[in-house]
Each structure stands twice: as C-alpha cells, then as structure tokens.
Amino acid sequence: MSTDRSSGRPAADVLADLASWRAGDPPTHGGRILSYVYDPGRADLDDVAADAVRMYMPVNGLDPTTFASVAELESRIVAFARDVLHGDEQTVGSVTSGGTESCMLAVKSARDLWRATHDPTDRPTLVLPTTAHPAFHKAAHYLDLDVVAVPVDPRTGAPSAADVLARVDERTALVVVSAPSYPFGVIDPVAEVAAAAGVPVHVDACIGGWVLPWWGGIDQPWDLAVPGVTSVSADLHKFGYAPKGASVVLYRTRAQHRAQYFATTAWPGYPVVNPTMLGSRGVGSMAAAWAVLQVLGTDGLRDLVGETRQATDALAVAVSQIAGLRVVGNPTGPLVAIATDDAADPADQVDPFLLIDAVRRRGFLLQAQPAMTQGDGSVLPRTAHVTVTPVTRRVVGELVAALTAAAAEVRGLPAAAPDPSLASTVLSDGLPDDLAVVMATLEALPPEVVQPLLVEVLAATVDPARTAPSGR
Numbered sequence: 001m002s003t004d005r006s007s008g009r010p011a012a013d014v015l016a017d018l019a020s021w022r023a024g025d026p027p028t029h030g031g032r033i034l035s036y037v038y039d040p041g042r043a044d045l046d047d048v049a050a051d052a053v054r055m056y057m058p059v060n061g062l063d064p065t066t067f068a069s070v071a072e073l074e075s076r077i078v079a080f081a082r083d084v085l086h087g088d089e090q091t092v093g094s095v096t097s098g099g100t101e102s103c104m105l106a107v108k109s110a111r112d113l114w115r116a117t118h119d120p121t122d123r124p125t126l127v128l129p130t131t132a133h134p135a136f137h138k139a140a141h142y143l144d145l146d147v148v149a150v151p152v153d154p155r156t157g158a159p160s161a162a163d164v165l166a167r168v169d170e171r172t173a174l175v176v177v178s179a180p181s182y183p184f185g186v187i188d189p190v191a192e193v194a195a196a197a198g199v200p201v202h203v204d205a206c207i208g209g210w211v212l213p214w215w216g217g218i219d220q221p222w223d224l225a226v227p228g229v230t231s232v233s234a235d236l237h238k239f240g241y242a243p244k245g246a247s248v249v250l251y252r253t254r255a256q257h258r259a260q261y262f263a264t265t266a267w268p269g270y271p272v273v274n275p276t277m278l279g280s281r282g283v284g285s286m287a288a289a290w291a292v293l294q295v296l297g298t299d300g301l302r303d304l305v306g307e308t309r310q311a312t313d314a315l316a317v318a319v320s321q322i323a324g325l326r327v328v329g330n331p332t333g334p335l336v337a338i339a340t341d342d343a344a345d346p347a348d349q350v351d352p353f354l355l356i357d358a359v360r361r362r363g364f365l366l367q368a369q370p371a372m373t374q375g376d377g378s379v380l381p382r383t384a385h386v387t388v389t390p391v392t393r394r395v396v397g398e399l400v401a402a403l404t405a406a407a408a409e410v411r412g413l414p415a416a417a418p419d420p421s422l423a424s425t426v427l428s429d430g431l432p433d434d435l436a437v438v439m440a441t442l443e444a445l446p447p448e449v450v451q452p453l454l455v456e457v458l459a460a461t462v463d464p465a466r467t468a469p470s471g472r
C-alpha cells in the first residue's frame with residue numbers, strides 16, 4: 001500500500017527493531033519457560049553454537065557432494081547418535097530439521113516399504129497410543145495413512161502392550177511408541193510391543209533420545225537395543241541443546257533409510273536427490289549441534305542430565321505435597337504433567353488451567369494440556385505440562401514457591417469452564433492474557449469446530465493487516 005520500503009536503513013536501526021521485538025518475548029534463558037526451550041544454563045555452549053551457525057550460514061546442505069563438509073558433519077552426528085542409542089554397523093540415518101520431520105520421514109520410509117509388499121491401492125495404517133506426538137497425525141495426513149489410536153491408561157498415561165498389539169494387522173505400516181511421551185512423560189512398553197508386533201516399530205525419542213541414556217534407574221531397554229525396534233527419532237534441538245532446526249532419525253537397516261529418500265531426473269535441471277523433506281537445506285543448526293555435542297562429550301551430557309534429574313525429582317516431590325494437585329502416573333525423564341488431585345476434597349482441589357494463569361503471574365510459563373476423551377470413553381485429565389531442563393535446578397526453589405502460592409490462590413475455585421461467546425471475541429480481539437477459559441473452551445468444543453478456529457486465530461497473527469501502517 002503506502003509503505004515506503006525504497007531506501008535502505010542502517011543495520012543498527014534494523015537490529016534495534018529486532019531487539020525490541022525480542023524484548024517482548026518471554027525470557028528464553030534462565031528457566032522461566034517450562035516448555036519449548038532447552039537451556040543448559042551454559043553461555044559457552046550458546047557461544048560455540050552461534051559461532052558454528054555463523055560459519056555454516058552460507059552453506060547449502062542440498063548437495064553434500066559439493067559441500068563435502070556437510071556429509072562430514074552429518075555422518076559424524078549419525079554415528080554419535082547411533083552409539084548413544086545402541087545401533088550397530090547396519091544402523092544409518094539422517095539429520096533433519098526437527099522432530100516433526102524425523103517422525104514424518106520414518107513414516108514415509110515405512111509406508112513405501114509397506115507398499116512394496118502390499119496391494120499399493122490399499123491404505124496403510126499407523127498404530128499409535130493416544131499420547132503419541134501429533135507429528136504422526138501430521139505424517140498420516142500428508143502421506144495418506146490411517147491413524148489407529150490406542151487408548152492409554154488415564155492413571156499411568158501408558159498404553160498396555162496388549163492393546164497396541166491387538167490393533168496391528170495386515171494394514172499396519174508402522175507402530176509408534178514413545179520414550180517418553182510428551183503429554184505425561186512415561187516410557188511406553190517398547191520391548192513388549194517390539195517383541196510381538198511383527199511389523200516395523202518406531203520409537204519416538206525426540207524428547208528422550210539425548211536425556212534418557214544418562215537418566216539412570218531405567219531397567220527396560222527402550223532404543224535400538226530392543227530387537228524389533230526398526231527406527232528411532234531423537235531431537236538435537238531439545239536435550240542436545242542445539243539451536244532449533246536439528247534432529248536425527250535412525251534406521252535399523254540401510255534399506256529403510258533408502259526408502260526415506262526422494263530422487264528424480266524428470267526435469268531438465270540437475271539430478272535431484274533429497275534425503276529429507278527440504279530441498280535447499282540450512283546447515284547452521286547441524287553444525288551447531290555437532291559443536292555442542294563435541295564440547296560436552298557424553299560426560300558433559302551426563303552432568304547436564306544429572307542437574308535436570310535433580311530438578312525434576314525436587315519438582316515432582318513438591319507437587320505431590322501441594323494439596324489439590326498430583327503428578328500424572330510415574331514419569332521417567334524430564335517431563336511432568338500436573339493434574340487435579342481428584343481424590344482430594346473438592347474444596348481442596350486445584351484446577352490446572354487456573355494454576356497456569358496464577359503461576360504465570362508469578363513469572364513462570366507452564367503449558368496447558370486439555371482433557372481428552374479416548375476412543376474407549378475414558379478421559380485423560382486436563383494438566384499443566386512442565387519440561388525440566390538443566391537450568392531449572394537454579395530456579396526450582398522459586399518455581400516450587402510459585403506453584404505453592406498459585407495453588408493457594410486458586411484452591412477450591414470451580415474449574416475453568418468453557419465460554420461459548422469466546423470464539424468470536426478471540427477472533428476480533430486476539431487472545432486474552434488469562435488462558436484458562438480459552439483452554440476450557442477449546443477442550444469442550446468438538447474437533448471439527450476447534451481445528452479451523454485454531455487455524456484462524458494463528459493465521460490472523462501473521463496477517464499483514466496486523467502490521468502498523470507505517471511498519472516495513
């Protein structure tokens with residue numbers, strides 16, 4: 001429209017704009033945000049990652065035969081992951097842009113191998129517990145598979161292996177289990193499922209892959225050490241402390257890895273070989289991931305996991321001592337889901353959504369997880385999700401104090417309830433600060449109403465119409 005973008009601006013001014021926008025974000029360091037960000041609490045790791053990103057900024061990972069350094073990096077990261085996750089000489093894989101891409105590629109590989117041995121006009125299925133990450137629903141959506149969702153036990157948050165296995169049949173291209181699952185932080189019965197599935201089994205260790213190996217006290221193997229596990233995903237941009245944009249997917253066999261690729265010569269340009277979803281590929285996060293792993297070594301990773309575990313244990317004990325709250329199940333790893341203690345007297349109960357708003361006013365961001373009715377009619381509770389990171393240890397006392405005070409503030413109040421008029425006010429005014437009613441409304445509305453509404457609210461946030469008329 002009338003915005004004048006013709007003259008360039010001094011870099012310092014431009015950077016000042018970026019800095020002012022960033023200043024409006026919640027702090028990504030220091031343990032205030034208990035999801036999304038993974039802070040090792042080590043400035044030296046941030047520095048080496050930033051230097052690596054800068055060095056690799058201009059490189060295109062599209063062609064590792066031109067940029068041989070990309071192949072060097074990628075093969076080294078895959079080898080590191082393979083050793084950590086108990087693969088062998090047959091184990092190969094790729095570095096991807098993130099967990100979603102790793103999961104989607106594992107599904108793509110499994111789907112293509114399934115098609116090779118089945119009537120390709122049949123539709124394959126993906127069998128997964130309800131707690132599996134939505135990346136698999138996205139994979140099914142993009143890649144045309146049907147999802148078969150298996151209910152988990154609402155008390156433990158885990159599926160029974162028998163229930164998962166009961167849904168496996170001729171159409172099953174892949175079974176997915178998690179180590180651990182994001183919503184409740186529990187490790188699914190990997191070994192029992194993999195022993196009897198008779199079809200490929202993916203372990204989604206996107207969040208656990210770089211932390212469970214050093215957690216301690218895990219008596220059941222959950223990675224490629226388990227016979228029958230055919231692929232694993234593990235995000236470097238979570239507990240590998242890399243900047244966003246790095247994950248690994250590993251396959252038991254080279255044939256599975258090859259089935260992940262796309263190649264074509266059906267155009268007059270260069271011969272195309274894409275291992276992942278992307279064409280041109282940024283390599284900065286990959287370089288940073290490798291650099292951070294090298295600086296840490298497995299000893300350094302173990303130390304950071306130790307700090308994370310101390311903070312997690314302290315948090316879980318504290319939550320279980322706050323009247324009206326409970327930790328869901330018996331999580332293994334750095335994720336904790338906080339639910340209402342429904343055994344408590346109603347006057348003592350604490351609603352997680354009200355808790356989240358009250359904790360936010362005290363400087364910590366927890367993540368709201370709505371209740372969900374499963375296929376068998378059982379209901380998974382509304383919870384507050386916490387991802388603990390190494391830096392949490394430094395603030396865990398403050399966090400527990402905030403939780404305790406917030407719980408006291410909202411204890412006995414009626415749980416946040418849906419507001420049918422909210423959909424229209426959110427569309428016109430955007431999201432309010434207090435999200436309890438928003439989340440309760442999302443929880444209550446049927447998916448066919450909620451899903452387009454979520455799309456609209458989020459799409460509106462990036463609509464050019466919201467930029468100030470003078471903005472450029």
Ligand SMILES: *Cc1c(COP(=O)(O)O)cnc(C)c1O
Pocket residue numbers: 098099100101103133135178180181182204205206207235247
């Ligand atoms: C984070 C996560 C994913 C997806 O990863 P993104 O990096 O967010 O794309 C998949 N599975 C689990 C269990 C996760 O925690």
